[in-house]
Amino acid sequence: MWWLSIWNGTEQVPGLRQIASTLYELSTNGVLLRHTVASLFRVTAGFYLAVALAVPLGLFLGRHARINRLVNPFVQFLRPISPLAWVPFAMLWFGIGDRPAFFIIFIAAFFPLLISSTTASASIHPIYFQVAANLHLTKWERIHRLVLPAGMPGIILALRVSLGISWMVVVAAEMIAVKSGLGYLIIDGRNALRLDFVIVAMLTIGIIGLLLDLCMTRLEKMEAVRWRLEHK
Amino acid sequence: MNTSKIKVDQVTVEYTKSNGSKWLSFGNHRKRKDGECRVVLHDINLRIEAGEFVSILGHSGCGKSTLLKIIAGFFKPAAGEVRIDGRKVDGPRPDHVFVFQEGALFPWLTIGENVAMALRSVADSKERLQQSREYLALVALEGVENDYPHMLSGGMRQRAEIARAMAARPDILFMDEPFSGLDHLTRLHLREEMLYLHIMLPRTTILFVTHDIDEALQLSNRLIILSEPPARVKCCRTIDVPHPRNPASDDLGELRAQIYHHLGVHTAL
Numbered sequence: 001m002w003w004l005s006i007w008n009g010t011e012q013v014p015g016l017r018q019i020a021s022t023l024y025e026l027s028t029n030g031v032l033l034r035h036t037v038a039s040l041f042r043v044t045a046g047f048y049l050a051v052a053l054a055v056p057l058g059l060f061l062g063r064h065a066r067i068n069r070l071v072n073p074f075v076q077f078l079r080p081i082s083p084l085a086w087v088p089f090a091m092l093w094f095g096i097g098d099r100p101a102f103f104i105i106f107i108a109a110f111f112p113l114l115i116s117s118t119t120a121s122a123s124i125h126p127i128y129f130q131v132a133a134n135l136h137l138t139k140w141e142r143i144h145r146l147v148l149p150a151g152m153p154g155i156i157l158a159l160r161v162s163l164g165i166s167w168m169v170v171v172a173a174e175m176i177a178v179k180s181g182l183g184y185l186i187i188d189g190r191n192a193l194r195l196d197f198v199i200v201a202m203l204t205i206g207i208i209g210l211l212l213d214l215c216m217t218r219l220e221k222m223e224a225v226r227w228r229l230e231h232k
Numbered sequence: 233m234n235t236s237k238i239k240v241d242q243v244t245v246e247y248t249k250s251n252g253s254k255w256l257s258f259g260n261h262r263k264r265k266d267g268e269c270r271v272v273l274h275d276i277n278l279r280i281e282a283g284e285f286v287s288i289l290g291h292s293g294c295g296k297s298t299l300l301k302i303i304a305g306f307f308k309p310a311a312g313e314v315r316i317d318g319r320k321v322d323g324p325r326p327d328h329v330f331v332f333q334e335g336a337l338f339p340w341l342t343i344g345e346n347v348a349m350a351l352r353s354v355a356d357s358k359e360r361l362q363q364s365r366e367y368l369a370l371v372a373l374e375g376v377e378n379d380y381p382h383m384l385s386g387g388m389r390q391r392a393e394i395a396r397a398m399a400a401r402p403d404i405l406f407m408d409e410p411f412s413g414l415d416h417l418t419r420l421h422l423r424e425e426m427l428y429l430h431i432m433l434p435r436t437t438i439l440f441v442t443h444d445i446d447e448a449l450q451l452s453n454r455l456i457i458l459s460e461p462p463a464r465v466k467c468c469r470t471i472d473v474p475h476p477r478n479p480a481s482d483d484l485g486e487l488r489a490q491i492y493h494h495l496g497v498h499t500a501l
């Protein structure tokens with residue numbers, strides 16, 4: 001019966017029963033938690049770094065069309081290069097350990113964030129800048145009372161997308177340069193011929209991804225960006 | 233010496249097409265290079281005195297908004313100049329307040345915060361909040377200072393916009409079809425409020441674009457009609473009927489018929 005083989009597994013693929021017991025074992029002995037925290041830590045660091053650089057730069061480029069015309073070809077040139085193609089350079093520049101992983105996640109999150117923030121600030125309706133000129137907003141007020149809040153809905157959407165990408169990429173990055181994290185768990189499981197480890201890691205990745213996305217969706221419902229939904 | 237508040241001298245405005253794609257900026261230096269331009273205003277001359285309420289009428293697309301934006305300093309004319317209080321206009325100013333046709337409250341700020349944007353010179357935040365409430369009360373808006381613009385009806389938004397403009401203590405108030413897109417009854421209410429505001433602030437000069445002839449007749453002490461583009465001042469009439477006015481009364485009826493005539497309507501009413 002096919003459902004029996006799902007439960008008990010086959011030669012190659014572990015069954016549900018074994019997966020459940022491995023999941024139980026790895027969660028209770030702290031291995032799963034340790035790897036998850038390691039992955040989340042790398043994503044957080046690389047992602048924050050990307051946000052801190054890409055969002056201000058993107059908002060700036062969106063308001064300075066001429067500079068953007070100069071920079072954009074470079075961005076479009078670098079963007080389609082898969083973050084994983086940077087692995088050799090990441091290892092060359094940063095050795096092994098956390099730092100090459102930070103770098104790869106940074107690359108993965110940076111370009112989508114940069115492009116979306118550029119679009120977000122470039123598409124602010126010019127009338128708001130006329131109001132700002134009329135009210136004599138200072139340069140600083142123009143940034144934090146106009147460009148930032150007006151661009152926020154677009155930025156948050158980009159945060160959501162690029163966090164998803166970062167989470168996808170961290171696993172791949174961890175298969176290469178480090179000895180911890182969910183990606184490492186997968187590679188380790190493969191080398192040890194423990195496909196149940198692999199599956200448990202995959203399940204965890206999926207669940208964390210879902211949770212991260214839920215957090216980001218909550219951001220989208222914040223008062224400060226709700227206007228976007230109602231405003232044409 | 234001429235003491236007019238606003239002097240518009242031989243102002244000509246053209247939009248130039250650059251890069252062959254989009255009509256971009258007001259014509260100036262670029263015109264020669266690309267060749268193509270569209271004259272919108274041609275040789276406009278106006279004198280407006282302090283405290284006047286001037287209505288500008290004209291067909292849609294004839295350049296009313298353009299004229300207002302030129303006087304407010306958002307753009308520079310291709311030829312001619314605008315002087316306010318004897319000084320050449322060189323950009324928007326906080327006391328020359330513009331109420332935009334499209335509606336321009338910041339949608340990410342509450343109504344109260346929007347009005348407070350014009351009160352940034354008030355250092356104390358409590359005091360600022362209090363004042364913004366007072367300005368909102370002035371336009372019969374109470375209890376909405378914590379609402380976002382999208383939660384309000386079109387009429388309420390327009391009121392809030394007027395409150396923000398008033399909070400900036402305008403010396404000159406530019407209003408570009410501020411009530412278009414609102415229902416008739418709301419327009420009538422807002423018309424009354426405009427009258428009230430102007431009586432309360434007699435020093436404020438108001439330039440008011442509208443295509444509602446009754447609105448213009450009831451509110452303004454001068455009427456300017458622009459011609460088809462390229463627009464010139466076609467007709468300029470002073471209205472000295474005291475307030476409150478009834479646009480259907482005999483005094484105004486005659487004038488009203490003339491205005492319709494100028495605007496090319498011969499059979500109405």
Ligand SMILES: Nc1ncnc2c1ncn2[C@@H]1O[C@H](COP(=O)(O)OP(=O)(O)O)[C@@H](O)[C@H]1O
Nearest residue numbers: 247255256272291292293294295296297298299
């Ligand atoms: N950005 C622009 N580029 C090119 N033409 C414009 C632009 N804005 C307005 N125009 C043209 O200038 C004319 C006057 O516009 P506008 O001042 O908005 O008219 P009104 O306010 O009287 O309806 C119109 O013919 C319009 O098509």
Ligand SMILES: [Mg+2]
Nearest residue numbers: 296297333408
């Ligand atoms: Mg207009």
